[in-house]
Amino acid sequence: MHYPQLIGSLIAAALVGSGSLSADVKLPSIFGDHMVLQQDTALPVWGTADSGEKVTVTLGNETGSAVAGADGKWMVKLAPLPEGSTPLTMTVTGKNSLKFDDVLVGDVWVCSGQSNMEFALGAAHDEKTELPQATDPQLRIFLVTKKTSLDPLTDVAGKWELCAPNTVNRFSAVGYFFGHDLRKSLNRPIGLIGTYWGGTPAQAWTSISGLQKEPSLKHFVDAADKARADFPKANADFPAKMEAYKAEKAKWDQEVGTTYNATLKDWNDAVAQARATGAALPSRPVPSVPAPKVPTTPDGGPFLTANLYNGMLAPLIPYAIKGAIWYQGEANAGAGLEYRVLFSRMISDWREKWGQGDFPFLFVQLAAYKPGGPNWNILRESQTKTLALPHTGMASALDIGDPNNIHPIDKHDVGHRLAVIAQTVAYGRKGVISGPLYDKIEVKGDKVQISFTQTGSGLMIGSAPWTAPGVTPLPNTTLVGFLIAGDNKKWVPADAKIEGNTVIVSSADVSKPVAVRYAWEAAPSANLYNKEGMPASPFRTDDWVDAPPTPPTTPAAPSTNAAPVTK
Numbered sequence: 001m002h003y004p005q006l007i008g009s010l011i012a013a014a015l016v017g018s019g020s021l022s023a024d025v026k027l028p029s030i031f032g033d034h035m036v037l038q039q040d041t042a043l044p045v046w047g048t049a050d051s052g053e054k055v056t057v058t059l060g061n062e063t064g065s066a067v068a069g070a071d072g073k074w075m076v077k078l079a080p081l082p083e084g085s086t087p088l089t090m091t092v093t094g095k096n097s098l099k100f101d102d103v104l105v106g107d108v109w110v111c112s113g114q115s116n117m118e119f120a121l122g123a124a125h126d127e128k129t130e131l132p133q134a135t136d137p138q139l140r141i142f143l144v145t146k147k148t149s150l151d152p153l154t155d156v157a158g159k160w161e162l163c164a165p166n167t168v169n170r171f172s173a174v175g176y177f178f179g180h181d182l183r184k185s186l187n188r189p190i191g192l193i194g195t196y197w198g199g200t201p202a203q204a205w206t207s208i209s210g211l212q213k214e215p216s217l218k219h220f221v222d223a224a225d226k227a228r229a230d231f232p233k234a235n236a237d238f239p240a241k242m243e244a245y246k247a248e249k250a251k252w253d254q255e256v257g258t259t260y261n262a263t264l265k266d267w268n269d270a271v272a273q274a275r276a277t278g279a280a281l282p283s284r285p286v287p288s289v290p291a292p293k294v295p296t297t298p299d300g301g302p303f304l305t306a307n308l309y310n311g312m313l314a315p316l317i318p319y320a321i322k323g324a325i326w327y328q329g330e331a332n333a334g335a336g337l338e339y340r341v342l343f344s345r346m347i348s349d350w351r352e353k354w355g356q357g358d359f360p361f362l363f364v365q366l367a368a369y370k371p372g373g374p375n376w377n378i379l380r381e382s383q384t385k386t387l388a389l390p391h392t393g394m395a396s397a398l399d400i401g402d403p404n405n406i407h408p409i410d411k412h413d414v415g416h417r418l419a420v421i422a423q424t425v426a427y428g429r430k431g432v433i434s435g436p437l438y439d440k441i442e443v444k445g446d447k448v449q450i451s452f453t454q455t456g457s458g459l460m461i462g463s464a465p466w467t468a469p470g471v472t473p474l475p476n477t478t479l480v481g482f483l484i485a486g487d488n489k490k491w492v493p494a495d496a497k498i499e500g501n502t503v504i505v506s507s508a509d510v511s512k513p514v515a516v517r518y519a520w521e522a523a524p525s526a527n528l529y530n531k532e533g534m535p536a537s538p539f540r541t542d543d544w545v546d547a548p549p550t551p552p553t554t555p556a557a558p559s560t561n562a563a564p565v566t567k
Contacts, residue, residue: 023072025049025094030319033101034160036140036191038108038320039083041356045092046075046318055094059103060084068094081105083188085138104138106189107182108321111175112205112313113328115198115407116364116414121176122169125409125466131165138188139163139179141171144195147311150228150299152207156315160191172196174327174364177415182422193321195312197302201331202339202346204308210349211305216341224305234298241295248292260287280470281404303331309349317353323360323391323426324350325418329379330366330406336378340385347389360426362393362418365537367401367408368523374546376522380538384437393421393433399535402468403523410466417534432456435534441516441541447506448484448513450541455501455530462529474527479503481526483517486510489544491517503528515542 027047037043037059045057049068056065057076064076084105092098111117121127121134145157161167168176172194179190197204203211203220211217227234263285270282302308332339347361365383366376380398387394395417402408424431436452436459443449452459463476474480484494484507494505494516505516519526519538528536 023048023050024096025053025055025092025098027092027098028155028315029158030142030156030193030316031090031100032160034103034140034162035100035142036104036106036108036160036189037081038322039105039188040080041320042080043078043320044075044318045078045090046073047092048072049074049094053094055092057090057092059090060088085189104140104189104191106138106191107186108191108193108319109175109179109182110316110321110324111172111178111192111194111196112324113196113326113364114200114331115196116330116367116411117172117174117194117196117325117327118198119173119407119409119411120170121173121411123409124173124411126412127169127173130412131169134163134165134168134176134180136163136180136183138190139183140189140191141168141175141179142191142193143171144193144312144316146197146302148297148299148302148304148307149311150224150231150307152310152314154315156195156312173411174415174418175325177412178325178418178422179415181416181419185419185423186427193316193319195316197308197312199331200302200308200328202328202342203305203332204303205313205328206306206342206346206349207309207314207353208306210309210345210352213349214341214345216338217345220305220342224300224307227300227304231298238295238298245292245295252289252291256287256289257291260285274469278469281402281468283404313350314353318355321354321356321359323362323422325362325364327364327414329383330369330372333366333372333375333379336375336382339379340382343382343386344389347386347392358389358391360391360393360422361389362395362421362425364414364418365394365396365398367397368399368403369401369406370403370523371406372522374522377520377538377540381540384537384539387434387437391425393418393425394537395421396435396535396537398519398524398526398538399462399464400466401523403471405468408468410468413465420532420534432530432532432534434537436528436530436536438518438537438539438541443513446511446513447504448516449499450503450505450516450518452501452503452536454534456532456534458531459498459501459503460529460531461498461527462533462535463527464535465533474525476527479528481519481524481528483520484510484513485515485517485542486512487514489515498528515540515544517541 051070053068055074062078064078066074066076068074088103090100090103140160142158142160175192179192182190211220274281397414400410400413421433423429432454434454437454439451439453467473479496482494482496482505483491485491492507492509494507496505517540
C-alpha cells in the first residue's frame with residue numbers, strides 16, 4: 001500500500017460507500033489523444049469507475065461495454081480493427097464522458113532497457129541530418145516517466161506525442177530509427193512506447209511472480225522481500241539522509257565542483273571538436289574528490305528486483321502491442337551465466353503478463369567496449385542462447401561500438417538492424433534474424449571447418465557501417481577474429497577463409513586443433529558478416545573455464561527523485 005495515501009484512500013472509500021461521492025470514469029494515461037492502437041488484435045480498454053457503473057467504449061464502428069466491479073475496475077475488449085491511418089475518435093462514457101481524438105490504428109512497439117536504449121536521438125552521431133527531418137505524424141511516441149515501486153502501479157506519467165524534432169529529440173534514438181524504418185517499409189502508423197532507465201539490471205524489469213517461477217533466481221525475490229520489510233524504517237530515515245547529502249553536496253560544489261565543472265566544459269568542447277574532425281575522443285576527466293552519492297530511495301531504487309516492472313511496465317499491461325525491442329545487459333555483465341536464465345525468464349514473464357502469446361521480442365547484443373573485460377564474452381553468449389525462445393531476434397552491435405565508450409553514438413544502424421530482423425520475426429517475410437550464428441565444428445586434420453546458421457544469401461568479409469573516431473577500420477580482404485587451440489588450451493590467432501557457408505580455420509602453430517573461438521574479446525577485431533550486412537556473433541566451440549569474472553564496468557545510473565517515496 002502507498003502509505004502517504006492510505007488515510008486519503010480510506011476516507012475516499014468510505015465516502016463512496018456512503019453514496020456521498022461519485023467517482024468519474026478514468027483511464028490510465030496510456031490512453032490519450034494521438035495514441036496508436038494495435039491493429040488486428042483484440043483491444044483491451046480499461047480504467048476505474050463507481051462500483052456497478054456501466055462503462056461504454058466506442059471506437060469507429062466498434063462498441064463495447066462493461067460494468068465496474070466491487071473494486072471499481074472495469075475492462076472492455078474491442079474487436080480487432082484493421083490498419084487505419086485515418087484518425088478516429090474514442091469515447092468512453094459512464095456517469096461522465098471522455099473523448100480521445102486523432103487515434104490511429106497500426107503497430108505498437110515497446111522500447112525498453114538501459115542507457116543505450118535511453119540514449120536520445122538528439123545525441124546520436126547523425127542528429128544534425130536526421131533530427132530536422134524527423135517530422136512524421138504517422139509515427140507517435142509515448143515516453144514513460146521514470147518511477148520505482150515495491151508494488152505494481154496502475155498508471156504512469158506520460159502522453160502520446162506526434163513525432164517531430166522538438167519531441168523525438170529526447171526519445172530513444174534506437175527506438176526512433178527502428179520505428180522510422182518500419183514506417184518506410186510497412187507504410188502504416190507506428191506507435192513507440194519508451195520505458196527505459198540507464199544502468200538498470202534485467203531483474204528490475206521482471207515481476208516478483210515471474211522470478212518465483214525459476215528457483216535459481218530466488219535470491220532476487222529475497223532481496224525484494226527484504227526491501228519490503230525494511231521500507232518503514234528506510235522511509236523514516238530518508239529525510240535526514242537527504243539533508244546530510246545536501247550539506248555534503250553543497251560543500252563539494254564549493255570546494256571541488258566549481259573547478260571540475262569548468263574542466264568538464266573544456267572536455268565537452270574538446271569532444272565536440274574531436275567528433276567534428278574524426279579525431280580520437282579525449283578521456284573524460286574525473287574530479288579530485290568524488291561527488292557524494294544521492295541516497296538510495298527507501299523502496300530500493302531502480303536496481304532492486306521488480307521495481308521498474310512495477311513502476312514503468314505493469315501500468316502499461318495489457319495495452320495491445322505488436323512486440324518489444326530491448327537494449328540491455330551491461331548492468332548484468334558480472335553474472336553472465338545467470339543472465340541466460342534471467343533474460344529468458346524476463347521475456348517469458350512479459351509474455352505471460354501481457355497475455356498476447358509469444359509476441360516478437362527483439363534485442364541488441366552488446367557492442368564492443370574494452371573495459372567490459374571477459375564478462376562481456378559470457379554475457380553475449382547468454383544473449384545468443386536466448387534465441388532458443390520462439391519469436392526472438394538479435395541484432396549485433398559488435399562492429400559499431402566504441403572500444404572506449406560504453407555509449408557508442410551510432411544508434412542509426414542498431415535501429416535499422418532491429419527493423420530488418422522485425423521483417424522476419426514479426427511480419428513473416430523471408431530473411432535473417434541475426435548475423436551468422438555458430439552451428440557446429442568439424443575437425444579435419446590440422447584444419448577446422450565451422451558451419452553457421454543465419455548465413456542469409458552467403459558469408460562475406462564485411463566492414464562496419466560506422467567506425468568510432470580514433471578507431472582503425474578493419475581490413476576488408478582478410479578474415480580476422482578467429483582463435484584456435486589444441487588440447488593444451490593455448491589460444492593463437494588463426495588463419496581463416498570462407499568456403500561456401502562455412503569458414504576453414506587453421507594455424508601453423510596448432511597441428512591438432514580441438515577448439516575455435518571467434519570475436520571472444522570485449523572489443524574484438526572481427527569482420528565475418530552475412531551478405532545482408534549483419535555481423536557474426538561471438539562464439540566458442542569449447543566449454544573451458546577462463547579467468548574468474550571481474551566486477552562489471554558500467555556507468556552510474558541516473559539518480560532517482562530526491563524525495564521520500566511510497567511503498
